[in-house]
Amino acid sequence: MPSATESAEIRSHRPSVVGADEGPKPEYPRRMEGVVEHGFKRGSKDLGFPTANITVEGVPWLNEDGLENTNASSIETMKGTSPTKDPIDGVHFGWVSLRLHDTHPDLQTPPKIQPQHSPDRKSKDHAIFPLSDLKTPPPSSSNWRIYPMVMSIGFNPFYGNKERSAEVFIMNDFQEDFYGDYMRVSILGYIRKELNYIDVESLKNDINTDVDVALKSLARENWGVGKEESWLLGEGYSQELFEEKTREAEERARKKEAIEKAGKEKEKENEAKI
Ligand SMILES: Cc1cc2nc3c(=O)[nH]c(=O)nc-3n(C[C@H](O)[C@H](O)[C@H](O)COP(=O)(O)O)c2cc1C
Ligand SMILES: Nc1ncnc2c1ncn2[C@@H]1O[C@H](COP(=O)(O)OP(=O)(O)O)[C@@H](O)[C@H]1O
Numbered sequence: 445m446p447s448a449t450e451s452a453e454i455r456s457h458r459p460s461v462v463g464a465d466e467g468p469k470p471e472y473p474r475r476m477e478g479v480v481e482h483g484f485k486r487g488s489k490d491l492g493f494p495t496a497n498i499t500v501e502g503v504p505w506l507n508e509d510g511l512e513n514t515n516a517s518s519i520e521t522m523k524g525t526s527p528t529k530d531p532i533d534g535v536h537f538g539w540v541s542l543r544l545h546d547t548h549p550d551l552q553t554p555p556k557i558q559p560q561h562s563p564d565r566k567s568k569d570h571a572i573f574p575l576s577d578l579k580t581p582p583p584s585s586s587n588w589r590i591y592p593m594v595m596s597i598g599f600n601p602f603y604g605n606k607e608r609s610a611e612v613f614i615m616n617d618f619q620e621d622f623y624g625d626y627m628r629v630s631i632l633g634y635i636r637k638e639l640n641y642i643d644v645e646s647l648k649n650d651i652n653t654d655v656d657v658a659l660k661s662l663a664r665e666n667w668g669v670g671k672e673e674s675w676l677l678g679e680g681y682s683q684e685l686f687e688e689k690t691r692e693a694e695e696r697a698r699k700k701e702a703i704e705k706a707g708k709e710k711e712k713e714n715e716a717k718i
Pocket of ligand 1: 494596
């Protein structure tokens with residue numbers, strides 16, 4: 445984990461765009477897919493940044509490297525100048541698609557990119573992104589919808605998670621949740637390391653900047669949905685795949701619940717002993 449001094453240094457050097465103008469590095473796109481699962485319920489909606497959780501199980505590239513960059517400084521990595529592969533854990537950006545359930549109200553409306561999602565985003569410090577510059581494909585006639593995204597992969601040092609998680613903040617103002625719907629994530633670039641913070645406000649500020657960086661970076665000519673479009677719009681998707689991923693997610697939820705229950709019982713036992 446970076447020290448407080450390193451964290452401060454990283455923050456003071458934040459570039460407004462990441463990745464080369466020519467387009468994503470060779471290790472991209474890094475893809476993930478599965479149904480949207482429940483997270484740790486920390487009320488991230490109250491923070492202004494709800495995150496759609498997707499499993500890290502069975503993703504081949506997730507355990508491939510991440511150590512290759514140990515010689516590159518954080519600043520180098522953030523500027524996109526590192527010659528090695530980007531780390532796996534950290535904050536990433538790219539495109540995400542959802543196969544929204546039939547009754548989801550957003551199927552009736554075009555994507556509404558929301559750069560001022562959280563109250564903080566009204567601040568003058570954060571440039572309002574010209575939405576017309578972002579080349580979002582038009583909604584298709586199916587239930588699939590594509591949006592820009594930022595996500596974190598890792599252990600959320602601010603919360604000290606014991607398990608690795610992947611959490612996607614989608615730059616769209618949704619009218620309804622979409623737990624259980626199928627999600628495909630196409631990561632195109634790396635923004636920064638996950639950091640620890642002195643308070644929630646500092647975390648929110650950095651996520652706000654991540655959103656600005658992601659939108660500006662994706663608006664460039666070579667960073668559109670491009671070759672990922674057919675996969676993001678459901679290529680190779682089937683009802684069987686959906687059912688299989690749903691079963692696996694339900695199994696994980698059952699295990700998580702059992703672990704939480706056992707933890708609570710242990711706590712009660714310990715309290716009774718005192
Ligand atoms: C773009 C983005 C950047 C994030 N950066 C960090 C970070 O640097 N450090 C950290 O501890 N958590 C970071 N998070 C994770 C938040 O802490 C996480 O979304 C929060 O724990 C909510 O968890 P929950 O949705 O499972 O309840 C980031 C999340 C997003 C979407
Ligand atoms: N813009 C958005 N990005 C991601 N998820 C969103 C968004 N808007 C609504 N949601 C919904 O909010 C849920 C996440 O809410 P959150 O408060 O982070 O709870 P959890 O702890 O279950 O992840 C997502 O699973 C999704 O259904």
